[in-house]
Amino acid sequence: MKERAVLIGLITSDISKELIEEYLLELAFLAKTAGADTIKSFTQKLPHPDKSTFLGKGKTAEISEFVKSNDISLVIFDDELSPTQLRNVEKIYGCKILDRNNLILDIFATRAQTSKARTQVELAQYQYLLPRLTRMWTHLERQKGGIGMRGPGETQIETDRRIIKDKISLLKKKIKKIDKQGFTQRKQRHQLIRVSLVGYTNAGKSTLMNQLSKAEIFAEDKLFATLDTTVRKVVIENLPFLLTDTVGFIRKLPHELVDSFKSTLDEVRESDLLLHVVDISNKSFEDHIKTVDKTILDIGASDIPSIIIFNKIDNYKFVEKEDDDLTEKTNENYSLKDLESTWMSKINTEVIFISSTQKYNFDILRNTLYNKIKDLHIKRYPYNNLLY
Ligand SMILES: Nc1nc2c(ncn2[C@@H]2O[C@H](COP(=O)(O)OP(=O)(O)O)[C@@H](O)[C@H]2O)c(=O)[nH]1
Ligand SMILES: [Mg+2]
Numbered sequence: 571m572k573e574r575a576v577l578i579g580l581i582t583s584d585i586s587k588e589l590i591e592e593y594l595l596e597l598a599f600l601a602k603t604a605g606a607d608t609i610k611s612f613t614q615k616l617p618h619p620d621k622s623t624f625l626g627k628g629k630t631a632e633i634s635e636f637v638k639s640n641d642i643s644l645v646i647f648d649d650e651l652s653p654t655q656l657r658n659v660e661k662i663y664g665c666k667i668l669d670r671n672n673l674i675l676d677i678f679a680t681r682a683q684t685s686k687a688r689t690q691v692e693l694a695q696y697q698y699l700l701p702r703l704t705r706m707w708t709h710l711e712r713q714k715g716g717i718g719m720r721g722p723g724e725t726q727i728e729t730d731r732r733i734i735k736d737k738i739s740l741l742k743k744k745i746k747k748i749d750k751q752g753f754t755q756r757k758q759r760h761q762l763i764r765v766s767l768v769g770y771t772n773a774g775k776s777t778l779m780n781q782l783s784k785a786e787i788f789a790e791d792k793l794f795a796t797l798d799t800t801v802r803k804v805v806i807e808n809l810p811f812l813l814t815d816t817v818g819f820i821r822k823l824p825h826e827l828v829d830s831f832k833s834t835l836d837e838v839r840e841s842d843l844l845l846h847v848v849d850i851s852n853k854s855f856e857d858h859i860k861t862v863d864k865t866i867l868d869i870g871a872s873d874i875p876s877i878i879i880f881n882k883i884d885n886y887k888f889v890e891k892e893d894d895d896l897t898e899k900t901n902e903n904y905s906l907k908d909l910e911s912t913w914m915s916k917i918n919t920e921v922i923f924i925s926s927t928q929k930y931n932f933d934i935l936r937n938t939l940y941n942k943i944k945d946l947h948i949k950r951y952p953y954n955n956l957l958y
Contacts, residue, residue: 573606575644576637578625581615590648592854596821597648599772600673604680606644610636623662624655630662637663646673653702671698671824678827684798686748690831693741696734697826703727703734752836762803763811763946765939766838768866769847770858771818774881777926778847779815799837806940809947814841819865821857828868835869842946844876850909850923851885875946877920877938878913880906884925 577597579590590613598608614629623630624647637645647669651659660667668676675695682688767775783802800815814837838844846862848855859878866872883906906923913921922938924931 573643574609574641575601575606575646576633576642577601577608577611577646577648578633579611579613579648580619580625581613582619583617587613587615592857593648593821596854597646597670597673600670600677601644601646604673604677606646609640609642612636619649619655621652622654622658624649624651624659630659634662634664637665644668646670670822674820674824674827682798686745686752687798689741689744689748693738693745694824694826694829694831696738696741697829698824700731700734700738703731749836763843763943763950764814764837764841765804765811765843765845765943766814766816766841767845767847768816768838768862769818770849770852770862771820773818773847773849773858774926775818775847776815778845778879778881778924779813781926781929781932783813801837806936806943809940809943811943814838819862821861828865832869835865835871838866839869839871839874841871841874842950843942844871844874845879846876847879847881849882850880851882851887855880875919875942877922877942879935880909880921880923881926883923883930884928 577594579594579597581587581590594611594613598611601608612625612629612633614625616626620626620630625633633645636642642665644666645659645663645668647667650669650671651667656667675691675698678687678691679695682691767779769775779800779802783804799817802813802815803810804813805811816835816838817831844866846859848859852858863872866874866876886906910921910923920938920942922931922935924935
């Protein structure tokens with residue numbers, strides 16, 4: 571049976587109600603991906619979170635009442651709780667408590683396919699656990715005996731911490747080894763131009779990859795359907811290149827996960843061209859672009875030439891407004907033409923509008939890719955232009 575969840579978001583002075591609503595929509599999507607139904611979302615406006623229960627006393631009582639009378643098994647907070655808050659709300663709500671990070675880690679754990687992805691997720695889980703051990707053990711703290719375990723004042727928690735630290739260094743070694751193999755593999759492919767699909771999770775990267783390469787990559791309307799990078803050789807006209815599908819980015823990604831997935835993004839860092847796929851039918855697409863740009867900067871790939879591909883234009887809703895100049899333009903009343911000129915002038919890179927599922931504008935896309943990749947090829951191999 572599906573778990574029934576309620577979501578909780580806090581509206582503080584520096585975050586608007588609209589933004590929180592978007593965060594909660596995304597949180598509901600994460601919950602759905604993890605296999606839970608969201609029954610209701612609760613928000614409260616407070617200058618800062620309550621020290622003991624995160625939300626205020628009244629709201630907490632209201633939610634507790636709802637949890638008990640609606641068969642809720644899961645309360646998910648959009649923010650991370652302190653150990654004290656967690657202990658208290660666990661008692662009050664009497665069910666499982668998760669935050670966004672737990673949820674993302676959980677999804678990653680169920681989605682990891684290759685040994686590398688599994689190792690990375692395990693590493694992230696231990697790294698996440700390590701600083702949080704205290705709260706799990708404070709009520710159980712006791713001396714642990716046994717040969718090799720006895721030490722001056724050694725407690726269970728210290729032992730556990732040591733075990734986890736050992737585990738972490740072991741996993742890191744394992745990843746390094748896998749990475750070495752990957753590097754050799756990647757080096758062998760060096761003669762071809764390398765293009766990577768990057769973008770927010772669910773933007774349509776895997777779908778586009780499948781359409782361009784006839785590959786069969788898992789794509790579905792869930793977050794992080796793919797965790798592993800996939801590389802395929804694609805040929806446009808007579809021009810071959812390598813196309814890589816990568817894990818999607820998301821807001822508030824736990825930094826343990828970013829760290830453990832950095833090496834997955836090696837492929838991105840070593841690319842000649844980035845195709846930044848954006849789901850233009852998502853209201854928060856501008857936020858998504860910012861998150862992706864920041865991640866690209868973080869991994870040291872911001873100098874790589876890129877093209878923005880606005881995807882899902884078949885799903886984009888443009889509301890034709892009466893011709894009054896007073897209406898301020900919001901996302902909903904920008905036409906695609908407006909958007910194109912705005913973005914072209916704003917970012918000085920190429921922008922293309924497509925639908926991956928409907929294959930709209932694929933001729934433009936192929937043309938643009940062909941020209942870009944040809945240029946890159948000529949720049950790299952000035953004496954080997956026999957291809958064209
Ligand atoms: N309407 C519409 N849906 C799309 C389009 N491209 C992808 N999708 C859907 O968006 C969802 C996520 O796609 P996926 O390729 O898995 O996204 P990824 O996380 O970026 O790899 C899937 O349900 C796709 O069918 C498009 O052009 N139009
Ligand atoms: Mg994907």
